[in-house]
Amino acid sequence: MSEIYAPVQDFPKIPDNLTVPQFLLDVNHPTRPQPPSVGTPWLIDDTSGATFGKEELRARTHGLANSLWTKYNILLVQPDYPVAIWAVHRIGGVISGANPDFTVDELAYQLEATKATFMFVYSDAQAVGTAVAAARRVNIPLSRVVLFGAASELSPESATVDELARQGLLSRETFVERRLAPGEGKTKLAFLSFSSGTTGKPKAVAIPHFSLIANVIQLAVHNRINEAYTTWEERRFRPSDVCIGVLPFYHIYGLVINLHFILFASMSIVVIPRFNFVGMLNSIAKHRVTHLMLVPPQVVLLCKHPAMATADVSSVRFIMVGAAPLTYEVTEQLIRIFPNAHIGQAYGMTETCTATTMWPIEHKRGAFGSGGQLMPGIVARVEKQDGTLAGFDEPGHLVIKTPSVTLGYADNEEATKETFVDGWVRTGDEVRIDSNKEVWVLDRLKEIMKVRGFQVAPAELEGCLLDHPDVSDACVVGIPDDFSGEVPMAFVVPAPDSAKRMQNDKKVAGQIKTSIIQHVADNKVKYKHLAGGVEFIDIIPKNPSGKLLRRVLRDKAKHLQKSRALAKL
Incomplete structure (x- = not known):
């Protein structure tokens, strides 16, 4: 066929x-239905019940774009809110969204990979703390960390989105919106x-x-x-x-x-x-x-x-x-x-x-x-x-x-x-x-796991595992889970000294497993944690070119999972 x-x-x-934003806010495409009334809200704030219609969002987008251009002349942000997305697009910028639960290492990796120069961050303490630490690591000034919600003592130099949107609407327009040529x-x-x-x-x-x-x-x-x-x-x-x-x-x-x-x-x-x-x-x-x-x-x-x-x-x-x-x-x-x-x-x-x-x-x-x-x-x-x-x-x-x-x-x-x-x-x-x-x-056919709908790359977790002193080699596979769809499970070849300690004292194996699981938990966002556990193995199967035979260990993991289930009966 x-x-x-x-x-x-x-x-x-x-x-x-x-x-x-031009497509969504400024033009009417023939496939788009019109709302039954002008007052139909676009966004409803779940907590306060406040509603925001098209024209209000359009105005706030314009105001934020004006402030961003006037104060920062920015090009790239980490958004968590649609007005920020559209405002950055209005001035010709690019958006890279990141998980607010990321660790400092994970966020810093994304900031460096995207060459980010600016961040929008929710105002809760954990997200601000992570953003501040990551910004310092990649040399983004804290004045370029803008907050959704209230100001934060963790980043006193940071303005809020609401402040910038209001200032932008009251200020003289300084930016010229990016207009694309046909095909651009x-x-x-x-x-x-x-x-x-x-x-x-x-x-x-x-x-x-x-x-x-x-x-x-x-x-x-x-x-x-x-x-x-x-x-x-x-x-x-x-x-x-x-x-x-x-x-x-x-x-x-x-x-x-x-x-x-x-x-x-x-x-x-x-x-x-x-x-x-x-x-x-x-x-x-x-x-x-x-x-x-x-x-x-x-x-x-x-x-x-x-x-x-x-x-x-x-x-x-x-x-x-x-x-x-x-x-x-x-x-x-x-x-x-x-x-x-x-x-x-x-x-x-x-x-x-x-x-x-x-x-x-x-x-x-x-x-x-x-x-x-x-x-x-x-x-x-x-x-x-x-x-x-x-x-x-x-x-x-x-x-x-x-x-x-x-x-x-x-x-x-x-x-x-x-x-x-x-x-x-x-x-x-x-x-x-x-x-x-x-x-x-x-x-x-690919190796990527889907945990709660999120992609998890085995290679990323394997790299983290190899940073642990008790790990000589590792392979991560996904095992079925009723709630998460899949969860990561690690097969680990212990370092020689660790293997000797495990032979001499059976309690050591459990302590090392706990330490490995905690190591990943300390360095990765929650959905990447080793919820499937750790299994020790003598050697990671590989083909002649050195590629991990992940399917072999995936089958082994399923067998172990069945054995565990039977043991509980």
């Missing part, structure tokens, strides 16, 4: 001369979003403005958001519906779909400072939330958390799950809890600027286990191990071509050549595609 095309190929022109949107960078790609440490994916705009339009056409294709009650996305923003905006799923696409669909977003499941349930009832964009661990909580017994989730009419596959059993439970809701999965990557598949608009429910149908404009190949193309329902490596393709990995030509080939993206996932153009993800 040759290339596989999406069921719907015809869709409106994607503007290639607009920045993201395909090369002008908007984001440097981190992904582990198919192997190795996290890498900065270079995302131009055109890629995000293209994916938003693909989602709009696939879901027919500006068409009366069925009754109002059954339409999947309706102006004035309310979506809660429980996905982090620094993650590509949250950034593109939960933020930009939802606003493009003329819906409201409830913005929360940090995910808390019981808090989410309260917010759903308080704001009558209709739409949930989730990852599998959040769905597991919906199915199993005791707070669901008294929760009012009657307003929910749509649930989309992405970032990792959802099991058949959990999907069944979810449908029992929300019998009238639209429920399904989508599949995508940072390298494709998010979604490449989503369940068909003709079906209220996605097929169990399916990642959905190819999105408009997508062309796919399924390549077998011998290099030939697979037919329908034959497994193979998924390779995709999409209008939303990114430019590759910044400053990493070798990794770019491995993943981006002649306009195609090699996903690293083994799939089969059926005659309905439904994509079924079977396994990951």
Whole structure:
């Protein structure tokens, strides 16, 4: 079989001369529905209930852009809020979102990799402390650390976003907004979003403005958001519906779909400072939330958390799950809890600027286990191990071509050549595609783990493990977990002296394991911790060229996991 095309190929022109805020705030694309009233809010603050409409956000974006240009003449930031994103884009800058729970080492790595010169940071003590330490390490002046929320004693030189936005609106306009030439949107960078790609440490994916705009339009056409294709009650996305923003905006799923696409669909977003499941349930009832964009661990909580017994989730009419596959059993439970809701999965990557598949608009429910149908404009190949193309329902490596393709990995030509080939993206996932153009993800050919929807590179954890004095060699694999999808487990070859101590005293092995687990916990964000434990091994299996035979240890880990489960019976 040759290339596989999406069921719907015809869709409106994607503007290639607009920045993201110009597309979202300044123009009306034909695929975009209009809100039923001017007063429909774009953002709703979960804590205070305050609402922000389009014009207020547009004005605050302009004011912040004016202040940033006047005071700092900045080019790159770490954002946690949409006004900051759009303001930086207004002045021609690039955004690199980072996890506020990062350690100092992890944040410093990202700041150096992106050549960042400026940061926006939430005002809680932990985030500010980490940001200050990382800024000092990479020589970013603390005056270039701007805070969301109140001022902080940890960084007294830092201004707040609110101060800057107000000052900018009251000051004479000093910046000239960047206007793109025709076609320039395909090369002008908007984001440097981190992904582990198919192997190795996290890498900065270079995302131009055109890629995000293209994916938003693909989602709009696939879901027919500006068409009366069925009754109002059954339409999947309706102006004035309310979506809660429980996905982090620094993650590509949250950034593109939960933020930009939802606003493009003329819906409201409830913005929360940090995910808390019981808090989410309260917010759903308080704001009558209709739409949930989730990852599998959040769905597991919906199915199993005791707070669901008294929760009012009657307003929910749509649930989309992405970032990792959802099991058949959990999907069944979810449908029992929300019998009238639209429920399904989508599949995508940072390298494709998010979604490449989503369940068909003709079906209220996605097929169990399916990642959905190819999105408009997508062309796919399924390549077998011998290099030939697979037919329908034959497994193979998924390779995709999409209008939303990114430019590759910044400053990493070798990794770019491995993943981006002649306009195609090699996903690293083994799939089969059926005659309905439904994509079924079977396994990951790449090494990356998905923990709670976040990518975790084994090589990154292995590097951390090798810094421990008791570790001679190491290999990290993912093992299945009901809540997190996967969790990291480490196979460790102990250093010779450590091995001798373990032989002489059986208690030493447990002490060393505890020390290794704590070492990773001290140096990595929580979802990268070794929740799967540590197992000692005599030698790490490798092929003749020295490449880790990770699949061998993955099978061994699954066997150990089964043995542990049986031992508990």
